[in-house]
Amino acid sequence: MSDSSRGKEQPLADELDQIINRIKTESVALSVALVAEKEASAALRDQVERLADEAAAALQRETYHVERMERLQEANRSQEREYLEVLAERDLDVEKLRDRHDEMANEWAVRFRRLADSHAREVDRVSAELSMAKQEIETLHSEVAIVRTPLISASNHLAGPSGSIYVVDGDAVASCVWPDVDSGTSRLKLVAATEGFGRRSGNRTELLFSSSEGMEGLTNRHAFVRIRVPRSDVSVATVLHRLGEVHSDEHATVVVTDREGFAGALSVLRFAERLGLRASEPSALALGRTTAEIPSAANSVGAERS
16 A cells, blocks of 8 residues: 555544544443433432322321221210210200210311311322422433424413413523523523513413523522523423423423424414513524524533522
8 A cells, every 4th residue: 555545544544533532432421421310310219209108108197097086986976875874864954965065076076177187288298299209200301302302292382271381492582572682681581571470370481591691690499480401412492392292291381482393382472472571573593593693601501400
């Protein structure tokens, strides 16, 4: 082989080695992410099992109290029979004795209602924690998805009654309503406007942003809004698809975006109108710009802000 042929093949070999090394590095990173997901899933499963044990214990306590109440009622009925026998023997005032019995019955009824109310509150608390744990598991699976899921059915995106969930392309709405404001400020404004919309309508909103720029110090403890920032290797469109499918299993779900590939999605302009805001111009995504062309920080956030 001539020196010129070897000189041409050497750069190709070097490039192939670089590609192989890059694939190995990405494979290691993916393995680490999968291990972390498995650990998180295991922790959540342990939490669900603990909550289930607590629910079983609460049910056992309720059964004990009900049986105790039945024994007390039986004792009360036995005492009533004894009172009636004494009245028959001594010819006492039956009406007074019945009044006393009614007072005792009312007293026990009040105690029983208080016990039942306390048990109902405990069961509701455990049920709510179980529901939150289930949602956290579903959310964890949605955030590690890196393959585009099938198109979401258009019927799932129709606006529902109070209790619906909106899955919103946050950067598109913010740039549409506040085009002359920096991205950080517009995002904060959108969070506030969406929280107000939730308080008025009773609907919850999942706000997706491509980065965490301008949201430093902003907590995710809103009553009606949840803020999400996908990992840098997961696109906003992928998470929009995934969350739309996850929530549509249990709630009326409305996906808000101007991106292509979302049949039946609510447009950014229409969503802005529901928030009571006036859009100054079509969103950047509606004009064909990508999220990379919208001013924002590098997508360095690895997961949803807690």
